[in-house]
Amino acid sequence: MLGIRKPLQIKSTLGADMRVNGQCVFQGSLQIDGVVAGQVLAEGGPGSVLVIGAGGRVEGAVCADHVSVAGTIIGPVQARERLELLATARIEGDVRYKMLEMQPGAVVAGQLQPQVAPPPAAPVEPVALAPAPVAEPVEPTEPTLEPDRL
Secondary structure, three states: OOOOOOOOOOOEEEOOOOEEEOOEEEOOEEEEOOEEEOOEEEOOOOOOEEEEOOOOEEEOOEEEEEEEEOOEEEOOEEEEEEEEEOOOOEEEOOEEEEEEEEOOOOEEEOOEEEOOOOOOOOOOOOOOOOOOOOOOOOOOOOOOOOHHHO
């Protein structure tokens, strides 16, 4: 993990010799050191953590609050809060995140799309408009031709 933080407590692990075919849904935290051929989705309350180890591979969409990648993801990634890409990370797909940390050597073959919340709109105060002046009607006149222009 990048930066100085308390170590993560991983509750579930998909071992290096394991392969899952199909959608993988988890709560809390999950570390993938094997292969998942399908989506990996966090459900439940906030604070979900997904760690893709150096030998881990996901072939499908990934969505969690905090995503840390040292392995490979083939598919779109959505990190609702934080995305960490370690030097060995490889992602082939569009990436959406709120905060991104990327080490030199990490590769993303897709669009990086920061999810920035728009600033709150300033309250609009009503503006009193002065009444527009009323114009007097103008009588149409006949055009005159100048002799040198004929």
